[in-house]
Amino acid sequence: MTSIKPLSTNKPHLVVVGNGMVGHHFVEQIIEQGGHENFHITVFGEEPNLAYDRVHLSEYFTGKGAADLAMTDGTLYDDNGVCYFTNSLVTEINRDDKTLLLQDGRTLSYDKLVLATGSYPFVPPIPGHKRDNTFVYRTLEDLDAIRNCAKTVTRGTVVGGGLLGLEAANALKNLGLETSVVEFAPRLMPVQLDEKGGSVLKGMIEGIDVKVYTDTATKEIIDGEDAFHRMNFADGTYLETDLILFSAGIRPQDALAKQSGLAMGERGGITINNHCQTSDDAIYSIGECALWNNMIFGLVAPGYTMAKAAVGHLLDDVTVSFTGSDMSTKLKLLGCDVGSVGDAHAKTQGSKVFVYQDEISQSYRKMVVSEDGKKLLGAVLVGDNSYYDTLLQYYLNAIDLPEQAQSLILPAMDGAPVGLGVDALPATASICSCHNVSKQDISDAVCNGALSVGDVKGVTKAGTGCGGCAALLKKVVDNELLALGVEVSTDICEHFAYTRQDLYNLVKIEEIKSFDALLKKHGKGHGCEICKPAVGSILASVWNDYVLKKEHISLQDTNDRFLANMQKDGTYSIVPRIPGGEITAERLIVMGEVAKEYNLYTKITGGQRIDLFGATLAQLPEIWEKLIAAGFETGQAYGKSLRTVKSCVGSTWCRYGVNDSMKMAIDLENRYKGLRSPHKIKFAVSGCTRECAEAQSKDIGVIATEGGWNLYVCGNGGMKPRHGDLFATDLDDETLVKYIDRVLMFYTKTADRLQRTSVWMDGLEGGLEYLKDVVIKDKLGLCDELEEGMSHIVDTFQCEWKTTLEDPEALKTFRQFVNYEGADKNVVFVEERDQVRPATDLEKQQLIAKVG
Amino acid sequence: MTTQWTLVCKQADLVANAGVAAMVNNEQVALFYLPESENKVFAIANWDPIGKANVLSRGLTAHLQGEWVVASPLYKQHYILSSGECLEEDICLPHWKAKLDGDDVYIAEH
Numbered sequence: 001m002t003s004i005k006p007l008s009t010n011k012p013h014l015v016v017v018g019n020g021m022v023g024h025h026f027v028e029q030i031i032e033q034g035g036h037e038n039f040h041i042t043v044f045g046e047e048p049n050l051a052y053d054r055v056h057l058s059e060y061f062t063g064k065g066a067a068d069l070a071m072t073d074g075t076l077y078d079d080n081g082v083c084y085f086t087n088s089l090v091t092e093i094n095r096d097d098k099t100l101l102l103q104d105g106r107t108l109s110y111d112k113l114v115l116a117t118g119s120y121p122f123v124p125p126i127p128g129h130k131r132d133n134t135f136v137y138r139t140l141e142d143l144d145a146i147r148n149c150a151k152t153v154t155r156g157t158v159v160g161g162g163l164l165g166l167e168a169a170n171a172l173k174n175l176g177l178e179t180s181v182v183e184f185a186p187r188l189m190p191v192q193l194d195e196k197g198g199s200v201l202k203g204m205i206e207g208i209d210v211k212v213y214t215d216t217a218t219k220e221i222i223d224g225e226d227a228f229h230r231m232n233f234a235d236g237t238y239l240e241t242d243l244i245l246f247s248a249g250i251r252p253q254d255a256l257a258k259q260s261g262l263a264m265g266e267r268g269g270i271t272i273n274n275h276c277q278t279s280d281d282a283i284y285s286i287g288e289c290a291l292w293n294n295m296i297f298g299l300v301a302p303g304y305t306m307a308k309a310a311v312g313h314l315l316d317d318v319t320v321s322f323t324g325s326d327m328s329t330k331l332k333l334l335g336c337d338v339g340s341v342g343d344a345h346a347k348t349q350g351s352k353v354f355v356y357q358d359e360i361s362q363s364y365r366k367m368v369v370s371e372d373g374k375k376l377l378g379a380v381l382v383g384d385n386s387y388y389d390t391l392l393q394y395y396l397n398a399i400d401l402p403e404q405a406q407s408l409i410l411p412a413m414d415g416a417p418v419g420l421g422v423d424a425l426p427a428t429a430s431i432c433s434c435h436n437v438s439k440q441d442i443s444d445a446v447c448n449g450a451l452s453v454g455d456v457k458g459v460t461k462a463g464t465g466c467g468g469c470a471a472l473l474k475k476v477v478d479n480e481l482l483a484l485g486v487e488v489s490t491d492i493c494e495h496f497a498y499t500r501q502d503l504y505n506l507v508k509i510e511e512i513k514s515f516d517a518l519l520k521k522h523g524k525g526h527g528c529e530i531c532k533p534a535v536g537s538i539l540a541s542v543w544n545d546y547v548l549k550k551e552h553i554s555l556q557d558t559n560d561r562f563l564a565n566m567q568k569d570g571t572y573s574i575v576p577r578i579p580g581g582e583i584t585a586e587r588l589i590v591m592g593e594v595a596k597e598y599n600l601y602t603k604i605t606g607g608q609r610i611d612l613f614g615a616t617l618a619q620l621p622e623i624w625e626k627l628i629a630a631g632f633e634t635g636q637a638y639g640k641s642l643r644t645v646k647s648c649v650g651s652t653w654c655r656y657g658v659n660d661s662m663k664m665a666i667d668l669e670n671r672y673k674g675l676r677s678p679h680k681i682k683f684a685v686s687g688c689t690r691e692c693a694e695a696q697s698k699d700i701g702v703i704a705t706e707g708g709w710n711l712y713v714c715g716n717g718g719m720k721p722r723h724g725d726l727f728a729t730d731l732d733d734e735t736l737v738k739y740i741d742r743v744l745m746f747y748t749k750t751a752d753r754l755q756r757t758s759v760w761m762d763g764l765e766g767g768l769e770y771l772k773d774v775v776i777k778d779k780l781g782l783c784d785e786l787e788e789g790m791s792h793i794v795d796t797f798q799c800e801w802k803t804t805l806e807d808p809e810a811l812k813t814f815r816q817f818v819n820y821e822g823a824d825k826n827v828v829f830v831e832e833r834d835q836v837r838p839a840t841d842l843e844k845q846q847l848i849a850k851v852g
Numbered sequence: 853m854t855t856q857w858t859l860v861c862k863q864a865d866l867v868a869n870a871g872v873a874a875m876v877n878n879e880q881v882a883l884f885y886l887p888e889s890e891n892k893v894f895a896i897a898n899w900d901p902i903g904k905a906n907v908l909s910r911g912l913t914a915h916l917q918g919e920w921v922v923a924s925p926l927y928k929q930h931y932i933l934s935s936g937e938c939l940e941e942d943i944c945l946p947h948w949k950a951k952l953d954g955d956d957v958y959i960a961e962h
């Protein structure tokens with residue numbers, strides 16, 4: 001028998017068994033507090049990898065590799081003299097002579113021992129549960145096995161409709177399987193949700209094509225007829241599926257405790273006190289294997305707090321201890337928001353309940369309050385988690401509820417603010433539960449010089465766990481900065497201590513015409529990729545100069561510099577303007593011919609025009625020469641500028657149309673096509689209220705009425721869709737254009753960089769009403785200036801591609817290489833559905849292998 | 853050993869405050885011309901190891917915390933032009949010494 005001896009040292013030997021999230025956090029904490037000077041530390045982990053982020057395990061299926069999820073690459077351990085062994089299962093503790101036995105037969109002695117062995121997935125002992133193609137969802141290896149199996153099959157089923165089961169179901173769905181969930185209890189997420197909440201969630205999940213069987217017990221699993229398995233249910237029905245994933249809860253991994261005779265709970269778990277000591281003073285237990293006050297904590301935040309308490313006790317710091325932890329959670333499961341706070345089931349004696357349910361937008365919210373109605377005891381949210389942060393703070397800090405407590409779960413009416421200002425939070429309020437950071441901790445960090453969210457994160461670690469507290473953290477940091485009298489920096493970057501709006505005004509009032517002049521007068525240093533394109537865009541908004549003029553060229557982001565959109569392989573796409581989506585047969589033929597000649601991939605875009613993909617840098621001018629000869633203009637798909645004006649055919653063809661939406665769309669597109677703006681702008685015009693052009697989802701939406709046009713403003717699709725607001729009704733053509741001129745110019749003048757119109761308007765004090773006052777009632781006396789600004793842009797329009805083709809200096813920059821005529825050999829296409837597409841890395845290797 | 857310099861192109865081929873691509877010994881090099889910097893010209897690999905494409909010559913140049921850098925046009929990571937180091941990731945790109953001699957642009961052999 002070999003034995004591992006601690007290095008010749010007379011420090012006591014501290015051994016950590018288990019290198020999961022909590023075991024790792026323990027090591028991090030003890031190093032941070034200098035404990036590695038007091039102890040010689042050795043870590044054993046059963047898994048092949050060092051600790052990784054199990055909370056984000058599912059991201060392993062959506063692009064993250066093991067290295068991205070890793071919590072350490074071992075350097076922290078190496079640098080601080082911590083010995084670690086992966087693939088090392090500890091099988092026995094001999095408490096009498098304080099030694100450990102490993103599976104490979106080695107032994108070693110310890111002075112202090114920490115058990116951080118986590119938990120294992122429970123697999124219900126259904127006959128057939130050990131068949132092939134059955135899995136659990138806990139480790140990277142589990143996920144590798146699931147992925148491999150999913151490649152060859154079509155149907156997957158998760159047994160267990162709790163939090164993890166639904167996350168696993170989401171993963172199966174992402175792997176392309178037809179997915180079902182089978183839950184024994186009468187509702188989904190029985191621990192966190194009440195009956196109504198569970199049934200709303202079920203409806204939402206079924207809405208995205210996941211089959212849900214609640215109240216269903218599986219009797220046995222046998223060979224299937226159409227699929228690999230058949231699951232026979234207790235009620236006589238059955239389900240056929242190829243892959244089964246068990247997610248029926250977790251059990252504490254307490255085998256070592258049992259073997260060595262440590263005190264344990266009736267249903268498992270290693271009993272610990274407030275210092276995380278087990279019944280043996282020399283042995284601590286932390287994380288999911290530990291049982292405190294007869295409770296197991298299946299979340300990472302309580303485990304981290306236990307780790308800190310154990311470190312504190314080992315280093316004689318009596319101020320830290322573990323006294324329980326809040327188990328509130330919020331998550332997005334299969335795209336649905338779900339939140340649960342405190343006593344979700346209203347089990348507290350005398351508690352009262354408020355419920356709000358909206359069957360149209362599918363949301364459900366419940367508040368559980370104390371008998372006297374003063375305190376929040378718990379809450380359930382399904383469908384919209386924006387209420388969560390506020391509710392959690394009322395709950396955690398026992399803040400008195402407002403008079404109209406129900407307002408906390410009612411939808412906001414008339415934009416009246418609901419929610420709790422961060423000012424109202426007590427200093428002890430927990431802001432980040434993963435890292436146990438209070439409002440006071442943040443305030444201290446700010447006082448000590450952490451002047452941004454990034455700095456505060458660095459100092460306190462707040463926000464670096466599950467990320468759920470990010471929005472609240474930012475509010476608290478900003479609030480603390482304000483309280484200190486520090487202005488929250490709105491500087492655009494380190495080179496200009498101004499907002500975009502300030503810079504716009506400086507450029508305009510001082511008639512500044514180049515980046516260099518602005519930098520010299522009002523900035524410092526040499527500029528960066530934030531301020532250069534922002535100033536480039538402002539110069540273009542105000543002076544409408546050709547963007548590739550020598551002094552402007554280096555300001556343009558690559559798309560603007562080459563007047564095309566860069567694709568993932570470094571080639572470009574080409575989008576000519578097709579105003580209103582109207583195009584003649586001749587022009588269609590030209591586009592087809594060009595695409596054929598240059599072997600370009602061709603697609604109709606989501607904006608009613610045609611995109612040609614796969615052109616190399618050097619081909620761009622040649623291609624544009626042909627397109628311009630046929631009467632096309634640049635579509636500025638690359639610029640922060642007007643994209644498309646989508647239109648329906650309108651009254652000319654459609655039997656319902658009440659006005660010529662086509663003509664209006666084309667006129668509007670031609671009017672605003674030269675405008676450079678803080679972000680892209682999209683329009684649409686519909687010929688009647690049926691709204692086939694989806695005008696209400698655009699920055700500017702126009703809908704024909706019997707009396708003229710209705711104007712909607714500040715809508716968008718994209719990441720956070722928002723409908724436009726009705727701005728004015730029954731306008732004639734001239735007034736419509738006047739209002740649009742003013743809205744767009746006011747936006748261009750006052751918005752932040754990369755701020756869409758919706759976010760801009762929501763940020764204006766007074767919002768829509770204020771915008772109406774400025775544009776319709778001319779409250780600021782600005783309207784003449786705004787209209788003049790726009791008419792300058794309209795009058796000085798130039799097609800950037802046309803200008804470029806006439807400028808030999810500009811054309812020179814479209815060479816692939818300055819000293820070589822060949823092409824980029826890394827650009828390789830393969831064929832798919834009769835067109836080209838970029839080859840994948842693997843295909844490239846194969847192609848090169850063939851050639852080579 | 854004395855540095856071996858390879859003539860790549862003329863100053864007129866460069867674009868002030870921006871990059872161009874060159875082919876040197878079968879390797880793609882991104883050349884940057886920054887008239888306000890001390891060294892004036894810089895050369896790093898054109899290959900963006902994160903975006904996996906030859907595009908760095910087409911990124912925006914910037915001056916951040918005292919270093920001249922280029923931002924990848926694909927995913928916006930910054931690379932220090934004099935050392936090839938990435939500011940965000942643990943990556944270092946191949947880089948070459950470069951010099952402007954009269955009208956001629958040279959880079960040093962590896």
Ligand code: SRM
Nearest residue numbers: 565573604605606607608609637643716717718719720756
């Ligand atoms: C080509 C196209 C997809 C397609 O194949 O159909 C497309 C492609 C891109 N979109 Fe889009 N979007 C396209 C229609 C849309 C639409 C639909 C529409 O316009 O009706 C939307 C939602 C509507 C909206 O914007 O309000 C849309 C919302 C976005 C967003 C999210 C914006 C937001 O406010 O959340 C981005 C990201 C951004 O701009 O920051 C984006 C960004 C992009 C970028 C620029 C991403 C990039 O950096 O590579 C893509 C490059 C375009 C290219 O290479 O030519 N694209 N994109 C569509 C071009 C339309 C056109 O003719 O110009």
Ligand SMILES: Cc1cc2nc3c(=O)[nH]c(=O)nc-3n(C[C@H](O)[C@H](O)[C@H](O)COP(=O)(O)OP(=O)(O)OC[C@H]3O[C@@H](n4cnc5c(N)ncnc54)[C@H](O)[C@@H]3O)c2cc1C
Nearest residue numbers: 018020021022045046054089090117118287288298299300
């Ligand atoms: C898919 C998924 C999503 C989750 N999402 C969330 C979430 O959103 N929020 C949240 O708070 N929590 C979440 N959790 C739970 C969270 O991951 C756990 O609470 C956390 O990982 C517990 O850490 P731990 O160190 O106690 O246990 P573990 O991470 O399980 O680590 C224990 C380690 O000890 C090893 N080990 C066990 N026995 C031995 C032995 N005898 N010898 C050597 N090594 C041994 C195990 O192999 C394991 O590596 C999620 C979990 C999963 C699986």
Ligand code: SF4
Nearest residue numbers: 648654657687688692
């Ligand atoms: S919105 Fe629809 S119904 Fe109305 S005119 Fe256009 S196409 Fe016809």
Ligand code: FES
Nearest residue numbers: 432434465466467
């Ligand atoms: S609460 Fe999880 S990171 Fe802050």
